[in-house]
Amino acid sequence: MSAIAGDPRSATGAHPMIRTVLDSLGVPLVALAGLAAFWLFPDDLGLLTRIAATALYVLSLDLVLGYCGIATLGQAAMFGTGAYVAGIVAVNWINEPMLLLAVGGLAGGLVALATGALILHARGLTLLMLTVAVVQIVQEVVNKARDWTGGSDGLSGIDPAPVLGLFRFDLYGRTSYLFALAVLVAGLLVARRIVRSPFGLACRGVREDPLRIAALGGSPRRYLVTMYAVAGIFAGVAGALTAVSSGIVGLDSVSFSWSAEALVMLVLGGTGRLFGAVIGTVAFMGIHHILAATDPFHWMLFIGLFLMAVVLFLPGGIVSVFDGLIARLTPSSPRRSDGATR
Numbered sequence: 001m002s003a004i005a006g007d008p009r010s011a012t013g014a015h016p017m018i019r020t021v022l023d024s025l026g027v028p029l030v031a032l033a034g035l036a037a038f039w040l041f042p043d044d045l046g047l048l049t050r051i052a053a054t055a056l057y058v059l060s061l062d063l064v065l066g067y068c069g070i071a072t073l074g075q076a077a078m079f080g081t082g083a084y085v086a087g088i089v090a091v092n093w094i095n096e097p098m099l100l101l102a103v104g105g106l107a108g109g110l111v112a113l114a115t116g117a118l119i120l121h122a123r124g125l126t127l128l129m130l131t132v133a134v135v136q137i138v139q140e141v142v143n144k145a146r147d148w149t150g151g152s153d154g155l156s157g158i159d160p161a162p163v164l165g166l167f168r169f170d171l172y173g174r175t176s177y178l179f180a181l182a183v184l185v186a187g188l189l190v191a192r193r194i195v196r197s198p199f200g201l202a203c204r205g206v207r208e209d210p211l212r213i214a215a216l217g218g219s220p221r222r223y224l225v226t227m228y229a230v231a232g233i234f235a236g237v238a239g240a241l242t243a244v245s246s247g248i249v250g251l252d253s254v255s256f257s258w259s260a261e262a263l264v265m266l267v268l269g270g271t272g273r274l275f276g277a278v279i280g281t282v283a284f285m286g287i288h289h290i291l292a293a294t295d296p297f298h299w300m301l302f303i304g305l306f307l308m309a310v311v312l313f314l315p316g317g318i319v320s321v322f323d324g325l326i327a328r329l330t331p332s333s334p335r336r337s338d339g340a341t342r
Contacts, residue, residue: 026188026192026274026275026278027185027188027189027192030184030185030188030275030278031181031185034048034052034181034184034185035181038174038177038178038181042172045172045173045174045176045177046173046176047285047289048177048180049173049176049177049180049245049246050242050245050246050285051281051282051285051286052177052180052181052183052184052241053180053183053184053238053241053242053245054238054242054262054265054281054285055184055277055278055281055282056183056184056187056234056237056238056241057075057079057234057235057238057239057262058262058265058266058269058277058278058280058281059187059188059191059234059238059274059277059278060075060078060079060231060232060233060234060235060238061075061231061235061262061263061266061277062266062271062272062273062274062276062277063191063194063195063227063230063231063234064227064228064231065263065266065271066266066271066272066273066274066276067195067200067203067204067207067227067272068203068204068206068207068223068224068227068228069206069207070120070127070224070227070228071124071127071128071131072127072128072131072259073128073131073132073135073256073259073260073263074115074130074131074132074133074134074135074259075131075135075231075235075259075262075263076135076253076254076255076256076258076259076262077111077112077115077134077135077137077138077139077254077259078108078109078111078112078231078232078235078236078239079108079235079236079238079239079242079253079254079258080135080138080139080142080239080249080253080254080255080258081104081107081108081111081138081236081239081254082104082105082107082108082235082236082237082238082239082240082243083104083239083240083242083243083249083253083254084142084148084149084155084239084243084249084253084254085103085104085107085236085240086100086101086103086104086107086239086240086243086244087155087158087243087248087249088148088149088155089103090158090159090160090243090244091155091157091158095158095159095160095161096160096161097160097161097163097179097244098163098164100160100240100243100244101183101237101240101241101244103240104236104237104239104240104241104243105233105234105236105237105240106233106236107236108232108233108234108235108236108237108239109229109230109232109233109236110232111138111232111236112228112229112231112232112233112235113225113228113229113232115134116224116225116228116229116232117225119131119134120221120224120225120228121221131259132256132259135254135255135256135259136256138254139251139254139255139256142251142254143251149249151251152251154248154249154250154251155243155248155249155250156247156248157247158243158244158246158247158248158249159247160244160247162175163175163179167179169245173245176244176245177245179241179244179245180241180245183237183241184278187234187237187238188274188275188278191234191274192274194230195274199223199226199227202218202223203223203224203227205218206218206220206223206224239253261284264280264284264307265277265280265281265283265284265285266280267280267311267317268280268283268284268307268310268317268318269281269283269317269318269319270316270317270318270319270320271317273317273319275319276317276318276319279317279318279319280317280318283318284303287302287303287306288303291303
């Protein structure tokens with residue numbers, strides 16, 4: 001049990017010092033890279049906004065899979081719920097962006113809490129199938145409630161108010177992107193605080209050895225359900241952010257395929273690292289955008305080959321490349337005469 005018993009290496013094989021360096025630099029790097037992209041790619045701000053919102057969504061999946069070991073293909077249930085609830089509130093009542101994010105996060109968290117309390121007693125393949133069932137049920141409910149959601153036509157007409165009453169959403173997507181980037185950075189900071197807290201360490205312990213946590217007086221299922229609900233809040237905020245920035249919500253936001261894509265992006269970047277969720281999202285969506293524009297008929301073939309190469313040669317995800325670079329730049333600890341490191 002690495003997080004509790006002091007295993008010098010994490011589940012991804014990175015040394016704790018290297019993980020600490022990268023995790024400390026991760027949030028500033030995301031903020032700086034995001035601001036640089038704002039100036040370097042002014043014609044692609046719509047794509048960059050979707051990447052930022054999706055990265056927050058993939059981050060929510062990392063909280064349950066990377067830190068709790070909960071295999072799920074139902075994360076889109078919370079994302080889609082947050083998107084639809086925020087969209088409905090914006091169309092009918094309040095269109096303040098910050099309040100819409102709060103409403104979306106609350107809706108996603110409630111769905112996660114209710115479903116997690118029911119399904120997290122299962123393990124393995126059974127749990128995986130239950131999460132698929134949850135997302136299918138939510139999608140069917142959304143489709144049937146077409147008077148509120150628009151059904152298969154989607155929910156449109158979302159017109160958010162200026163952010164903080166000052167920054168109006170423009171046609172060029174400048175406000176949308178900077179707003180999405182700020183929310184992503186804030187989400188990373190909050191998530192990092194959560195996983196470093198005693199609660200986060202306990203969740204890692206449940207992932208490694210639930211029996212030992214129970215023997216120490218903890219409740220593994222309670223930890224899992226709580227983190228599942230927290231991740232639901234993150235996913236709901238990401239869904240609301242997508243609704244606010246795009247102005248439309250479709251059934252694809254609460255689909256099984258959207259859950260599967262999130263899992264692919266997380267594995268691509270690296271699980272259990274938070275920063276890996278952002279890297280995987282940028283890599284997947286960036287390559288997807290370039291290949292689809294270059295070869296609209298065979299782009300999925302190249303995406304598949306890329307994923308296979310990463311899984312085979314970088315089992316820890318793309319983030320493991322940064323681990324290697326930092327390991328080379330970091331001097332090794334001096335050794336005492338008895339051969340032990342200081």
